[in-house]
Amino acid sequence: MIEVDGLTVVYGRGETSVPAVAGLSMEVDTYELVSVVGPSGCGKSTLLFVLAGLLRPTAGRVRVHGEEVRGVRRDVALILQDAGLLPWKTVRQNAELALRLQGRKDSADQVLADLGLAGFEKRYPSELSEGMKRRVGIARALALQPRVMLMDEPTANLDSITREHIQNLILGLWWEMGFTGVLVTHDMEEAVFLGRRIYVLSARPARVAEVIENPGMGEPGYRGTPEFAAQVAHLRQVLGGNGA
Amino acid sequence: MTRTFRQALSYLLAVGVVIGLWWGVSWLLETIREREILPTPGVTFAAAVENIGTLASAFGTSALRFLIALAVAFLLGLPLGLAVGFERRLDQYLSPLIYLLYPMPPVALLLFLYLAFGLGEVVRLVVVVMALFFQVVVAAQGAAKYIVPSHVTAVRSAGATRWQIYRHVVLPATLPSVLTAARVSVGLGITMLYIAETKLGVLLGPGGGLGRFIEYYTFRGDISLAGVVGLALLGLLFYVVLELLERFLCRWKFVGARGGA
Ligand SMILES: Nc1ncnc2c1ncn2[C@@H]1O[C@H](COP(=O)(O)OP(=O)(O)O)[C@@H](O)[C@H]1O
Numbered sequence: 242m243i244e245v246d247g248l249t250v251v252y253g254r255g256e257t258s259v260p261a262v263a264g265l266s267m268e269v270d271t272y273e274l275v276s277v278v279g280p281s282g283c284g285k286s287t288l289l290f291v292l293a294g295l296l297r298p299t300a301g302r303v304r305v306h307g308e309e310v311r312g313v314r315r316d317v318a319l320i321l322q323d324a325g326l327l328p329w330k331t332v333r334q335n336a337e338l339a340l341r342l343q344g345r346k347d348s349a350d351q352v353l354a355d356l357g358l359a360g361f362e363k364r365y366p367s368e369l370s371e372g373m374k375r376r377v378g379i380a381r382a383l384a385l386q387p388r389v390m391l392m393d394e395p396t397a398n399l400d401s402i403t404r405e406h407i408q409n410l411i412l413g414l415w416w417e418m419g420f421t422g423v424l425v426t427h428d429m430e431e432a433v434f435l436g437r438r439i440y441v442l443s444a445r446p447a448r449v450a451e452v453i454e455n456p457g458m459g460e461p462g463y464r465g466t467p468e469f470a471a472q473v474a475h476l477r478q479v480l481g482g483n484g485a
Numbered sequence: 486m487t488r489t490f491r492q493a494l495s496y497l498l499a500v501g502v503v504i505g506l507w508w509g510v511s512w513l514l515e516t517i518r519e520r521e522i523l524p525t526p527g528v529t530f531a532a533a534v535e536n537i538g539t540l541a542s543a544f545g546t547s548a549l550r551f552l553i554a555l556a557v558a559f560l561l562g563l564p565l566g567l568a569v570g571f572e573r574r575l576d577q578y579l580s581p582l583i584y585l586l587y588p589m590p591p592v593a594l595l596l597f598l599y600l601a602f603g604l605g606e607v608v609r610l611v612v613v614v615m616a617l618f619f620q621v622v623v624a625a626q627g628a629a630k631y632i633v634p635s636h637v638t639a640v641r642s643a644g645a646t647r648w649q650i651y652r653h654v655v656l657p658a659t660l661p662s663v664l665t666a667a668r669v670s671v672g673l674g675i676t677m678l679y680i681a682e683t684k685l686g687v688l689l690g691p692g693g694g695l696g697r698f699i700e701y702y703t704f705r706g707d708i709s710l711a712g713v714v715g716l717a718l719l720g721l722l723f724y725v726v727l728e729l730l731e732r733f734l735c736r737w738k739f740v741g742a743r744g745g746a
């Protein structure tokens with residue numbers, strides 16, 4: 242369970258300060274997957290960084306499983322925009338990075354195999370396709386077996402086939418592992434496909450403009466239904482009316 | 486394997502060209518001035534063979550001296566440069582200081598170095614270390630300034646300590662450019678080594694370093710020149726070693742479609 246109450250984040254101080262989030266409140270139930278959608282630069286990554294304990298709120302409160310977030314938590318994993326792989330580490334070293342930093346000896350081989358990366362363990366990121374890099378980024382988070390998964394635009398800048406593949410993968414993992422998830426995106430179809438509820442953010446500084454219930458979400462086949470198309474159309478309208 | 490072979494071949498070719506040029510210049514000077522000025526490769530080689538014991542000892546001493554100086558420069562300069570480049574506060578306060586000291590040639594301070602350290606081994610090492618140290622510091626600082634933020638976020642989000650950030654991100658990210666800078670600085674380092682071994686090496690015998698060897702045989706052009714060749718080979722040796730080190734430690738730079746990214 243994630244509770245965000247009146248979150249405000251301001252970068253810098255004085256005249257050059259940049260307000261990125263302004264009084265944002267949201268709630269994610271345990272085992273719920275929600276999507277957060279908003280225009281580029283509105284403060285989505287900033288919100289995730291606060292949830293991950295990387296950034297202190299300027300004001301407001303953030304709680305995970307009832308505890309105030311004061312730093313990085315071991316039961317929370319963050320998938321970075323563009324995967325954030327380290328070019329000097331192999332696929333295996335990247336996937337096991339978070340484990341090793343936490344002093345855990347577990348292997349990530351099974352997770353890599355599950356994500357279709359078997360045989361690539363000794364390759365470097367520069368030898369991989371963009372879609373494979375994203376999967377390694379997902380593997381790094383999954384290897385921690387987290388209770389909360391924070392995902393920052395996991396399919397941005399991918400071709401549409403690879404994007405759908407990764408989206409299906411995330412949906413499958415959510416069913417299988419049962420994590421509490423927050424997925425940030427600026428892609429409307431992705432927001433509808435992967436969000437049980439959809440938080441629509443305003444332009445910077447981010448606050449919640451609207452919350453859309455999306456009960457049809459949860460099946461790969463949802464994408465082809467008229468219901469899905471209607472939700473996307475609705476979301477487009479909300480985002481457009483929002484000046485985004 | 487073929488790449489290594491081709492590289493070895495190109496080095497061999499370069500050696501051939503250098504010897505050819507050398508011989509040409511020797512011949513030209515002798516024709517114009519009507520007396521021997523630059524000993525020919527053949528004469529020099531003969532002088533080297535004749536004095537091989539002393540020459541080898543001088544080469545070994547110089548090589549060890551340079552290796553120690555290089556290691557000390559790295560050990561001191563790398564942590565300082567990385568910290569100054571990566572920690573914004575340190576950058577603010579220490580950068581002006583570094584850039585003030587960086588262009589100052591240690592040669593200009595020889596007198597004070599001599600007074601401070603005497604004419605022992607330490608002072609010779611200090612001169613070479615000073616030159617290489619600033620090269621390493623400036624290279625490390627420059628590279629550490631441009632660390633990709635998402636790489637730091639990647640380890641921080643897993644709860645990395647400050648030390649782990651350096652160990653897993655800052656050091657490996659900057660190592661290629663630091664090693665390249667070190668390779669480029671070998672020339673400067675060899676020059677400083679020569680100065681240290683001549684100006685601060687008067688108490689040494691001819692086997693006490695290539696600089697001393699060259700100076701000791703000032704009036705035997707052929708032997709002296711053999712020492713110069715030794716100095717050139719020493720530079721080449723360290724250049725190659727640093728390149729191999731980079732290929733080994735930064736393997737990731739040499740794979741993938743665009744040779745790493
Ligand atoms: N470290 C920072 N210092 C100052 N401004 C920042 C910093 N990080 C992000 N910003 C600004 O905050 C705003 C929100 O950024 P971000 O959360 O990355 O947006 P999004 O992920 O929605 O594209 C942007 O205008 C960005 O320029």
Ligand SMILES: [Mg+2]
Binds near residue numbers: 286
């Ligand atoms: Mg972002």
